[in-house]
Amino acid sequence: MxxxxxxxxxxxxxxxxxxxxxxxxxxxxxxxxxDPNHGFWQNSYSEDELAKDELELSNLTSPVTVVYDENLIPHIFAENEEDLYRAQGYVTAKHRLWQMEFQTMAASGRISEIVGPIAIELDRMTRRKGLGYGAELGLKYLQENDPEILKLAEAYADGVNQYIDQLSPGQVPVEYKILNYRPEKWTAYKSILLLKYMSDMLVGDRDLEYSNLRKILGQEMLDKLYPDFPVDNDPVIESEHVWDFTPLSVIKPDSIPFPNDLLAIDPLPQPEEGTGSNNWAVSGSKTKSGNPILANDPHLSLNLPSLWYSMQLSTPNHSVKGATLPGALGVISGFNEDIAWGVTNATKDARDWYKITFQDKQRKTYKYGNEWRPTSFRIEEIKVKGENPYLDTVVYTHYGPVVYDRTFKSERQDVNFALKWTVHEGSNEQRTFIMMNKSKNHEDYNKALDNYSAPAQNFVFASKSGDIAMRIQGKFPLKWKEQGKFFMDGADPRFEWQGYIPNEQNAATLNPERGFVSSANQHPVDPSYPYYVFDNSYEHYRNRRLNNRLRELSDITTDDMKLLQFDDYYLHAAEALPVMIGLLGTSFDSDPEAKKYIDELKSWDFFADPNQKAPTLFYIWWDKTYDQIWKKWGEFGVPVVRPNNYQTVRLLELTPQDPVFDIDKTDVVETASDHINIGFQAMVKSMKEWEEKEGDYSWANYKRTSVQHLVPQFAPFSVTNIYTGGGRGILNATSERHGASWRMVVEMGDEITAFGVYPGGQSGNPGSKFYSNFIPIWANGEYLNFNLRSKEDSEGVLFQTILK
Amino acid sequence: MRFILFILVVIGVVVFLNPFFPFWVIMIVIALLSALLGLSGIQGFLAGGLGYGLAWLGQALFISATTGSDLPNRMAELMGIGSGMTIAGLTAIVGFFLGSFSGLTGSLLRNLFRKKPDNLYRG
Structure with a gap:
């Protein structure tokens, strides 16, 4: 018993x-x-509560000092670069390990390993775009051409790995505990992958949509509704710039037959609308102190842990500070003792699609001119949590991977297209940033940029010596007019890219007459630039507001620049609303509710501040009107893009009787005014519903900006309903889920004065008090002191650690 | 008396050993100690459970109070179980069951080796 x-x-x-x-x-x-000793309870400790005076980091040549300021920003002082990047890897992993690994898992199509079969399709998509393939070529490029950078990237990886090896079970980031997996080794490959991932976030193409539109609308209508250049073009490189080089010749072949089928397939996922950025620099002639001032605010999706991680990196030869990307070496947007630089996205249709004609079902060869060229097969093994690995075969042509085929989304149509993208070519972006971090002048900056391929960026520059500059850098294919705007025939060699624009002919400017340089994702150049420039995503409002303000301002201070980054002027509304009110007429004057809205709109100063109500009214009215005008575009039954806001406003204003406004199905001839009225009615209806349900419709309350954890299901780790203004197409581009992911203002005086902030916090740990502590500061348009520190500086030190 | 003593011993084991060993090692230690101290089954069960449960509860509350972190509340929300206090309670309950069954197993183990009592008055 x-x-x-x-x-x-x-x-x-x-x-x-x-x-x-x-x-x-x-x-x-x-x-x-x-378990309180190992489980999530241990993640309740903030970094200062776990501070150690000394930590072990092997393979250093001399001890490295890390000084944390009161915001947990580490200032790393090393004796040489190899020690510096080893320490950067170690310290970054200490605060952002889960995030850096998760992002590279996403970039390499390995999410299924963490969450199971639910992510297989997502992983296949990522892999079929060839991000991992591109990163492998990037690594190979370093192995063959740049052992110096490879060595530094390996030192960084070693720093990360030493941290992982020292990690006690209690200090494992809480996301690993919840998702029940553990960190694996970091490698130089992963750092490269991360930079490729940035390309994926920032680069899109609309070849499919434009191919469809061309077929449906015809070339003439297409050019009218989607012109390559807007009338009010205020490009990145000032219009008056004189191009002082002899361009390479690009000859458009006669009678090129574009593949002409109507393509009922879904486009590749595109970058989120609202990802864009501002940067500018003003010369000493426009500032109060006589020193150049530089500003940068990249707009990306707002996430926690934040995409950016602030650091100062110092050796006896250089000291650089700014925003780093966890996983990549060096500072990405920042300044040192001599220069400052910043980035905005400069996409220029870097992705093209070629129709592939396979010889037979084996897909071992495809037609190219008069020959059959061999394909290669890349087998992607996707590990799946709790299941057997999933094997996916991707066919590669000399253009690139065939993304969609009979095994992936074959239900669309039996067409095979290969994706050609600069990401699939060996490149060395990491060298650009490492060189930029140490640059002393404009010449160094240019040398650093010569190594940069993708994603193309507008690199703004200012130096202590008084120069300001802008260079649009990327590896840009040489194209004849309209090449790559539509799908191309991969069997016809005449469709090949014609080579690349030489670096020294990329659009750039140094110390322009007007005393400032700026970019806000608008058209890069004036039509006088000798190469073909096209992209669907160019922005039409922020650039004009920004340049107008910069032209007007004089005696500029850093405070003025901060205000400009936080500027809520809604230029789109300022241009559209008077037209809309004019077209609305008097039909709603008898309705008191509608009259209240009209009065609010009429008395609006066009600033989308958080407490204003009119931005909400305008936003909805515009949205409904726009949908109403282009409704028939949705009825084409194939993916298309609609004409942008700017073109739509112009049509409303200049040609309200244009046949484009007519709805074919009705007996009467509709004009712009009909659409405006229908839009208004819809706005009144949805406002009534909103007021009944939510009450207050002030802009911040309607917009509900939130900063979301990278795993959307981890809602309690997100910060929601942030009270802040701005929106899409506004300099302060803070919309619901996107906005300034980093704001920096630097004055290049004898003593450099720098300010920065981002919507997050230095810690990646949701239990830490440094996890989201910058958000209220950011939401108010305030900044943190980002001045360079010396090792001895004892003011505002949170704690200090020696690595040895 | 041994009952109270055992609770205190278990708390000590959790506080001093658990930071270095996973929970299942602590379970084995509790079982062995329970066997060593020769508690009855019900005593071993309750004392082991209370010791482990109270120790975990105490540790959780201590961390929560000293750090002031909002993490317990966020975790509770994520798991859909109320507030941080609920999750502290859940921690205590899990600790209780781990400790109690370990304690019970230990005392029953000792029973196996206990010789027939020889001082029993058999009339």
């Missing part, structure tokens, strides 16, 4: 121990998660 009792008790105990160690569906193992 007593044996029986014992074994029963033992069995229950063992079963219990096993049960709490096993995941139950999506629920992670309970005991390791709840």
């Amino acid at each position: 007593k044996y029986f009792g014992f074994f029963i008790a033992l069995a229950i105990t063992v079963a219990l121990a096993i049960a709490v160690s096993m995941p139950l569906g999506p629920v992670p193992p309970l005991a390791p998660l709840l």
Whole structure:
């Protein structure tokens, strides 16, 4: 009997121990998660509570000092670059390990390993775009051409890995505990992958949509509704710039037959609208102090842990500070003792699609001119949590991968297209940033940029010596007019890219007459630039507001520049609203509710400040009107893009009777005014619903800006309903989920004065007080002191650690 | 008395050993100690459970109080179980069951080796 009792008790105990160690569906193992000594409770400690005076980091040539300021911004002082990047890897991993690994898992199509079969399609898509393939070529490029950078990238990886090896179970980031997996080794490859991932976030193409539009609308209508250059073009490189080079010749072949089928397939996922950025620099002639001032605010999706991580990196030869990308070496947007630089996205249709004609079902060869060229097969092994790995075969042509084929989304149509993208070519972006970090003048900046391929960026520059500059840098294919705007025939060699624009002929300017340089994702150049420039995503409002303000301002101070970054002027509304009110007429004057809205709109000063109500009214009215005008575009039944806001406003204003406004199905001839009225009615209806349900419709309350955790299901780790103004197409581009992901203002005086902030916090740990502590500061348009620090500086030190 | 003593011993084991060992090692230690101290089944069960449960609860509350972190509340929201206090309670309950069955197993183990009592008055 007593044996029986014992074994029963033992069995229950063992079963219990096993049960709490096993995941139950999506629920992670309970005991390791709840154990206060190892589980999530341990992640309640903030970094300063766990501070150590000394930590072990092997392979250093001399000890490295890390000084944390009161915002947990590390200032790393090393004796040489190899030590510096080893320490950067170590310190970054200490605060952002989960995020840096998760982002590279996403970039390499490995999310299924963490979350199971639900992510297989996503992973296949990522891999079929060839991001991992591109990163492999990037690594190979370093191995063959740049052992110096490779060595530094390996030092960085070693720093990350030493941190992982030292990681106590309690200090494992809480996301690993919840998702029940553990960090793996970091490699130089992953750093490269991360930079490729940035390309994926920032680069899109609309070849499919434009191919469809060309077929449906015809070339003439297409050019009218989607002109390559807007009338009010205020490009990145000032219009009066004189191009002082002899361009390479690009000859458009006669009678090129574009593949002409109507393509009922879904486009590749595109970068989120609202990802864009501002940067500018004003010369000493326009500032109060006589020193150049530089400003940069990249707009990206607002996430926690924040995309950016602030750092100062110092050796005896240089000191650089600014925003780093966890996983990449050096500072990406920042300044040193001599220069400052910043980035905005400069996409220029870097992705093109070629129709592939396979010889047969084997897909081993495809037609190219008069020959059959061999393909290669790349087998992607996707590991899946709780299941067998998924094997995916991707066919590669000399253009690039065939993204969609009979095994992937074949239900669309039996067409095969190969994706050609600059990301699939070996490149060395990492060298650009490492060189930029040490640059002393405009010449160094140019040398650093010569190594940069993708994603193309507008690199703004200012130096202590008084120069300001802008260079649009990327590896830009040489194209004849309209090449790559539509799908191309991969069997016809005449469709090949014609080479690349030489670096020295990329659009750039140094110390322009007007005393400032700026970019806000608008058209890069004036039509006088000798090469073909096209992209669907150019922006039409921020640039004009920015340049108008910069032209007007004089005696500029850093405070003026901060205000400009936080500027809520809604130029689109300022241009559209008077037209809309004019076209609305008097039909709603008798309705008191509608009259209230009209009065609010009429008395509006066009600033989208958080407490204003008119921005909400305008936003909805415009949205409904725009949808109404272009409704028939949705009825084409194939993916297309609609004419942009700017062109739509111009049509409303200049040609309200244009046949484009007519709705074919009705007997009467509709004009712009009809659409405006229908839009207004829809706005009144949805405002009534909003007021009944939510009450207050002030802009911030309607817009509801949120900064979301990278795993959207982890809602409690997100920050929602942030009270802040701005919006899409506004300099302060803070919309619901996008906005300034980093704001920096630097004055290049004898003593450099720098300010910065981002919507997050230095810690990646949701339990830390440094996780989201910058958000209120950011939302108010305030900044943190970002001045360079010396090792001895004792003011505002949170704690200090020596690595050795 | 041994009952109270055992609770205190278990708390000590959790506080001093658990930071270095996973929970299942602590379970084995509790079982062995329970066997060593020779508690009855019900005593071993309750004392082991209370010791482990209270220790975990105490540790959780201590971390929560000293750090002031909002993480317990966020975790509770994520798991859909109320507030940080609920999750502290859950931690205590899991600790209780781990400790109690370990304690019970230990005391029943000792029973196996206990010789027939020889001082029993058999009349």
